[in-house]
Amino acid sequence: MKKRHLALVLAASMIVGFNIGTSNAHGAEPDYLGPEEMVTSQANLPSQSKVNDVLNSADKYLGTPYQWGAEPYSETNRYFDCSSFTQRIFAENGIYLKRDSREQSTQGKTVASVPNPEEFIGAGTVKPKGERLRFEDIRPLLKKGDLIFFDNEVETPNLEKIHHVAIYINEHTLLHATETYGVNYTYFNRERKENIVMVKRMINESIPAVTQRDIVRTGEKYLGTSFSTAAKFVNQVFAERGISLPATANDMSKVGIDVPREKLKTGDLVFFDSDHDGIITHVAIYINEDRLLHNTVSKGVTYTTFASSSYWNSAYVKGKRILDLKGPLPINEEVFKTAVSYVGKTQIQDIGPDGENGQPPMITPDSSKFVQKVFYDHYVGMSRYSNEQRTQGTAVSLANAVPGDLVFFDSDQDGESDYVAFYVDSDTILVSFSSSGIQYKTLTSSMKEDIIAVRRIGL
Structure with missing residues (x-):
């Protein structure tokens, strides 16, 4: 396996409108990262990791709308698709990826792969779907910043072909460009976890993961x-x-x-x-x-x-x-502090971009949208709906709940969550309703009978 040592560079791709896929600032072909090759970072503190540099580059693009086959990002073309986004933020840090997700899957060190990954590259292979990587099997191998490549069972039921690329953040979260949320940190859902083709690592770092x-x-x-x-x-x-x-x-x-x-x-x-x-x-x-x-x-x-x-x-x-706070799960105390900062508000900024102007719209969130937003503020992806949110994290009893835990309620006794709230204390929850906004609410004894789950996402 080849390694590169990354020098301090001012990447040509920092220039708005620069076409990374065809040339660098001097008109030459970019020095693309090769197969089984990584860039070796010289960072020794978690907060200054090269992976974090890449994620920090992404911050200015959060909310940018998705457009399939997007032309190079510029002042007049503010769009990304999944692979143009990864290409750009890595290039801004001196790491050159190719334009297409299938081409990108041939670069970097292989962390995990299905057998015969070459069948997923180029035009793909027409045949019945084979086995995919199981997330739980490869989870111990994954590091923040890895690129995960996915097939798409719905759109191509008989074609083995890489369809999407995303940056792995943690077990709950991907950073990528999608049609629904544009460029954003989103929930790493079950459908994605069951459709992984391969994982590649572009940056070699030996920095301890410390929470x-x-x-x-x-x-x-x-x-x-x-x-x-x-x-x-x-x-x-x-x-x-x-x-x-x-x-x-x-x-x-x-x-x-x-x-x-x-x-x-x-x-x-x-x-x-x-x-x-x-x-x-x-x-x-x-x-x-x-x-x-x-x-x-x-x-x-x-x-x-x-x-x-x-x-x-x-x-x-x-x-x-000193620590890396962009990726590890946050502590409950800070999640709760963020939730409290919204108390009394009837409108907050949504996560995904508006279809008209590309900016996140102001919304009055329902209970699960509010939870999604609070964790989004900590770079943690949550499902949009409470019934799916109650499958995330770890179960705790109401007696052992602490501020920042999530409490799920089944008001009509049908076995599904109707709304979710942040636990405050044994008599209080913090919840948002689309009719009234974000507020503290007394946790009555009758409401306690409706609780179907208490989950802890943070540490």
């Missing part, structure tokens, strides 16, 4: 333990999860991605200048707006307040993100 919950749980092991410095505690926590950080708080503050205070999330690092002399002397693990996990002189590793502390507020300098 926010991993960092918090590792840090909590040391509650009451004293370290000589706050940086040594943080260093120990991240090292146990395979992430190497500089030795001092000041040097640590120079790595990772800068994060504004209002956008900090659990597991981020926050830095302080305790002496107010311009030199960072302290680092803590951010938990939420008013909670830090760190090593202090008086108590060792402990939780302290943040927003309500005049001391830590006055000493605060900056926040940094």
Whole structure:
């Protein structure tokens, strides 16, 4: 297997209207990635992975409408199909894929494949459908950023032919261009999971997959333990999860991605200048707006307040993100926080583009659309309807539910979910109705009798 080392490049495809499929900025044929070849990333922190660079490139295109056989994206042609989208965002990061999904399936390292994949390339092979890859069988092999190639049983019942390509995010989510949602993060549904032809990897990275919950749980092991410095505690926590950080708080503050205070999330690092002399002397693990996990002189590793502390507020300098939060499942606390941010609103921005202007329309969501939107804000795909949403995640009992869990109700006792809500506490849910908007609602004893499932999607 060949590997390439990716240098820092300003890809020619960043130029709006540039035709990636025919030439680069100098008029030469692009250096297409070859069969079983990957680009090797030099990144060593999860937040700065090359895969994330590709996904970050996609952000500006979210909501762009789908058009089959789309011409190169430009100011006057704002459309993508599935393969022109993957081609563009990879090219913006110096990785050149071919134009057609079947051609793209011949590039990169093979992660998994049906027997005789060549039968799916070009015009395809006319014959009865064969076996497809089982998602549950290949799931342990998959990494965020892999390209998954699909056949289409409905449109081509007797033709073996790659029909679609999508970027794998997690077990619930694909990033791709579709007719319904345009370019978007969408639910990885059963039909897709049963129709996988092959999986290819274009980027070679050896970065540990570490979640926010991993960092918090590792840090909590040391509650009451004293370290000589706050940086040594943080260093120990991240090292146990395979992430190497500089030795001092000041040097640590120079790595990772800068994060504004209002956008900090659990597991981020926050830095302080305790002496107010311009030199960072302290680092803590951010938990939420008013909670830090760190090593202090008086108590060792402990939780302290943040927003309500005049001391830590006055000493605060900056926040940094070390973890990858674009792909791993979010923690429930942050899902719930996002849901609460919509309370009182009667309209929110939809996910898919409007047919007329290509922009997401404003809608008054029903209960399942609201759930879909909240998880979409965390790059997690959810089914559109509550009866399908109740098959996602893991089952929990109502007694063990926590804020951010999903509660499903069967009002007419027909065995199917009629609506879904976010669990708040034993007496309260957060729900949206298309007639009245997003609101808290008392969870009455009669409503509890209608509950058919409680599911946890986040961590």
